[in-house]
Amino acid sequence: MVKLGTVKIESQWLDDEQRFLLRGSTSLEKWRPLAFAWHKESFYGTFLQTKEDAILLSPWQALTFFASDSENAFAQIEWDEASRHYQHLAQTIMNEIRSLRFMPDFSAWKNGAFGWKATDVSFDPFAETWLSLALNDWLTQDGELQEVWQDIVKTYPIINSGPHPWVVDEDDWLCKIGWKEDDTPFTVAFRLAEPNEGDNQWHLRTMLCSKNSGEWMAFEENDSLPDEWMAYTSAIEREHQIWMTLAPLLKDASGNLRRTLTDEQAWLFLTSASEELLKAGVRIFLPSWWESVKSSRLTVKAKVKSVPKTGSALLGLNALVDFDWRFATNGVELSEEEFNELVAQKRHLVQIRGQWVQLDPAFIQQIQTLMKKAKKEGLRIRDVLEQELLQKAEKHVLAAEETHPFELIPLELNRSFKTFVRQLTEIERIPSIEIPAGFCGTLRPYQKQGVEWLVFLRRFGLGACLADDMGLGKTVQMIAYFLYVKEQKKEQQPFLLICPTSVLGNWQKELAKFAPSLNIYVHYGTNRAKEETFLSTAMQADVVITSYSLAHLDFHELSQIQWGAICLDEAQNIKNAHTKQAKAIRKLEGAHKVALTGTPLENRLSELWSIFDFMNPGYLGSLTKFQRRFVTPIEKERDQEKVAELQKLIRPFLLRRTKTDEAVALNLPDKLEQKEYCPLTTEQASLYKELVQDTLSRLETLTGFERRGLILQMLNRLKQLCNHPALYLKESEPNNIVERSYKLEKLLQLVGQIQANGESCLIFTQYLQMGEMIQQLLESTFKESVLFLNGRTSKTERDRMIEQFQAGEFRIFILSIKAGGTGLNLTAANHVIHFDRWWNPAVENQATDRAYRIGQKKLVHVHKLITLGTLEEKIDEMIERKQSLNEQIIQSDSWMTELSNEELRELLAIPSKSGKGA
16 A cells, blocks of 8 residues: 655653643644554544644553554654654553553652552653553543542542551551551550549550451550461551551650550540541540540530619619529539639549549630639629520630620529519510509500509619600600609609600699699799709609700709609600710619600611610610611611611510500501692792702712702702792792692692581691791681791790690691600691601601590591602602611611712602693
């Protein structure tokens, strides 16, 4: 046959890649099928790795390629000198492999690698490397071989796990990897025996097991072996050397194997050295109890004694609680005295009541440090409650640097303390009381329960927040509480009641009505008592009533008395913890502190903290810690786990009932809420658009505080504009009032219908000028007097207005939402009109509840006026998505000041047609 041509092939070993590189004299597509025509391993040249115009061969591919017959019928192949050298080596190496004259390379294994070597031929270094790489390559390439090899590696992990000090020589290694049969007739094992009674020495034993019978025998240094074993004594010595190499503590000063161990040596052997021996495949017999002792840890807990006796001046959440330390390990419980005795022995393994226990020195020191810190700081009721309320998983001692040591120490409560916690979390378990005969009225069941709850918390000096829904009678519950404590508990100190100025008269009248036996002193007005006169006057009273502003102005007088109780009505007035008013009130001292509010949380979590810090100082930590622990995760990250955690912490001290609760069973008439949508007039739409565009253009140049201030200013002016252009333009004598605002037109329609039905209404607005405008319009339209209560109204005039309206002398009552939105009982009205929207739903609900409360006999109709296509409508949609702030914690409305200019533009945009003729 005629040859088609000649192909020259050059070969090269790439040491860094451990591959052979082959390059031909023609194109790769031409010479590859010719050169590999007989090479089965690459499927005749089909499966080969290429590199540019060359071919890369793995060690096994190269070995089979160079060792095969290269004769080709189609082309003459000319090999370079390197290729011919590789062909010669390959044939020699392949002969050794085919004849199975190779074995694992011990010297390579000692250097951290696994390799092979020939047994009968001495190769040069390159050939040795090629042989070893080729065999490893073969093992991974052949599927059946690979499965067999993986089984071997699993059986003898020492093959690929690197060099170990317990391998004595090559023969020893070959036996350990299963390559060579170990003909030793016995197996050598190690046994550690516990001390005998009255002896602190642990005993080491060498154990031999016959491979034939499986029987074990102890072997001492001078013992003689059976005759058939005598030739293998070196195997025992070899094992001893391995043990001492892996566990140096087993070697004595003379270099021999120890026969006994001290307590500390036994501890080190059990906890660390034995693990090394087991890894090396050494057979070890340890005491049967060690596995359970090894996995057991010493635990420490504080066993809390009884709740502190009531009547103590230190009673409260910060009151210290007595406790005993309790320790347990491996099923053995120890008292503090027993624990200290064991620690004093400075032993690591001790037998107590027939059970062995371990005492880790480092862990013991950690516990002692924690106990010392815990005793110094003391265990307080608040620590116990937090752990019980949150039901934290039991923790072992991890560190002594925590904020408080008892955050890491599990608490065990005795029966009385468990009962106390159950009563705190389950109001039904609170002891019942008899309402004094001097109370002139009848409490509903839920109201009586509220009084019992207040009395129960007072017994332990724990502050309370009575947060019943508006209209459920927080006032009468507080009056019944005052009377009970005064008459039944013989309280000598007067009570202090702080409330908004608007409800001073209401409290005075309610106290006179329901508890006429109590002596009341109203500390208010220019002629109020000062200095010593105040002290003598207040001490003769049962209840002193004053306002929030005077709590700061007259702090000197108020702080002279240790009050029998301090009660804050409408406690949201101290929601800003940094005001002088809030700071002064928190400094006042009283045996019991109570907060009354229908909205303990309006916008921000810090408001809740402020009220709680008045009631129970320190319970929720400092404000900084509270913000880090709750405010950031909840307000910014919406962490529901943190919401649940906070709810659990505050629930025992916050009693909240709503009108819809089954337990309340008010049987109030229905409440119907209706939105009345009003378009903008052409004038309003023009001014609205102009204001928005002007403000947004100015915002482009502002950042930070100035930008937020301008946005808030714009929002307020937009609300004024939605009410009436005259309010926005600050016109002193506006003309054409009704024609310029569809809200006023709608208001006239509503009031006309209410008048026609012989009903009464409340009208809420937040702007004084708007209220005056509405008052003048309604009086001129309906020819009757209209009341207007606002911040300028005196207390005397306020009380007169309320009395006249409730008596039916007036049918229309306009109120500023700030002055009249809380604390008033105006059940004569069955219509509530919100002329402009307060963008906090809780505040609006408070205002509505002036009419929708106990005493209301008619259906209450709530009308909310909303200007279409404006910010009012869009904010109303967002309010709809909010839930009550007392049920679900939400973000404050300050989010609007953080919107981008583009987001503001979208929020404030109005439709192209907003009113008549627009």
